Amino acid sequence: MEISFIGAGNLAWHLAPALENAGHHINEIYSRQLQHARQLVSNLYDARTHSELNFADSPSQLFVLAVPDDALPDVCSRLVLPENAILVHTSGNQSLEALEQWMAVYSDVPVNTGVFYALQTFSKGQPFLEFDEIPLCIEATEKTTEDILVQLGQELSHIVYLITSEERRLLHVAAVLACNFTNHLLALAYDLTTANDLEFDLLRPIITETFRKSLAVANPADVQTGPARRGDLTTIDSHLSLLADQPHLSEIYQIMTQSILRRYQQ
Incomplete structure (x- = not known):
C-alpha cells in the first residue's frame, strides 16, 4: 500500500x-517543522518530505494523521486529499465521529475515515519498536475501510481489535494511569x-x-x-512528616495512600 504521514x-x-x-x-x-520530517525520511527507503497539506496529486491510498490531538481540527481544515483516500487518526482520545465531521465540512472530495491506534508508549530517537505484540485498535466508518485497516494491522501485530471510540477512550485513560502516571512516580x-x-539505582x-x-x-x-x-498508619504518618516541607509530593503521597487504604482497609 502507498502511505503518507x-x-x-x-x-x-x-x-x-x-x-x-x-x-x-x-x-x-x-x-x-521540516527538520523533523527530514529526520524521519532519513530512516526510510525512498520517502520524501512534503512541505504543505495539499496531497491532491499524491499516489498514496492511506494518509496517517500522527499529530497531537489539539492540532487535528486545524490540520483537517487545511488538508487536501485525493478522492476516496483513506484518512486515519492515531489518537487514543479523539472520536472517529469527530474526524468524519471535519472531513465532511472541509474536504471537497469523498474521504474514507478510520482510526489506527497503537496502544504503546513511543519516544522519538529511541530504537525502533517491534509491533508484533503491540495492540492495534481499529475503527472505521464503513466495512471496506475496516477490512483494509484490519489487514494492515495484522501485517504488523498479532493483537488487532475492533474497538469503538468510547472503548478506546477508556483504554487511553487506563494507559495514562498505567504508563504515564507510573513513569511520573518513578521520576518523583x-x-x-x-x-x-x-x-536511585538502589531502587531499580x-x-x-x-x-x-x-x-x-x-x-x-x-500483589x-x-x-x-x-494499614500501617504509624509508618504513613512518619513518611508524611518527612515530606512536610514538600507539599506537592506530600499531596501525591496522601492521594495514593488513601486510594490504597480504601481498597484494602474497609
Whole structure:
C-alpha cells in the first residue's frame, strides 16, 4: 500500500519504518517543522518530505494523521486529499465521529475515515519498536475501510481489535494511569533520592520486581504491598512528616495512600 504521514513525532518515528518493513511504501512525510520530517525520511527507503497539506496529486491510498490531538481540527481544515483516500487518526482520545465531521465540512472530495491506534508508549530517537505484540485498535466508518485497516494491522501485530471510540477512550485513560502516571512516580522517586544524596539505582531491583509481579498475575491488586496495604498508619504518618516541607509530593503521597487504604482497609 502507498502511505503518507502527516506528522513526524513519536508515533510516526516508529510506525512508518514498521509499515515499510511490512512491505508497504511510505511516499511522503509532512511536518510543520521540516527538520523533523527530514529526520524521519532519513530512516526510510525512498520517502520524501512534503512541505504543505495539499496531497491532491499524491499516489498514496492511506494518509496517517500522527499529530497531537489539539492540532487535528486545524490540520483537517487545511488538508487536501485525493478522492476516496483513506484518512486515519492515531489518537487514543479523539472520536472517529469527530474526524468524519471535519472531513465532511472541509474536504471537497469523498474521504474514507478510520482510526489506527497503537496502544504503546513511543519516544522519538529511541530504537525502533517491534509491533508484533503491540495492540492495534481499529475503527472505521464503513466495512471496506475496516477490512483494509484490519489487514494492515495484522501485517504488523498479532493483537488487532475492533474497538469503538468510547472503548478506546477508556483504554487511553487506563494507559495514562498505567504508563504515564507510573513513569511520573518513578521520576518523583528519582528526584527524592538524588536530592538527598542517595543513589536511585538502589531502587531499580524493587522497581523491576514490582513490575514482574504485577504482570505475572491477572489482577495487580493481588500483589499490592506497602504500609497502606497493611494499614500501617504509624509508618504513613512518619513518611508524611518527612515530606512536610514538600507539599506537592506530600499531596501525591496522601492521594495514593488513601486510594490504597480504601481498597484494602474497609
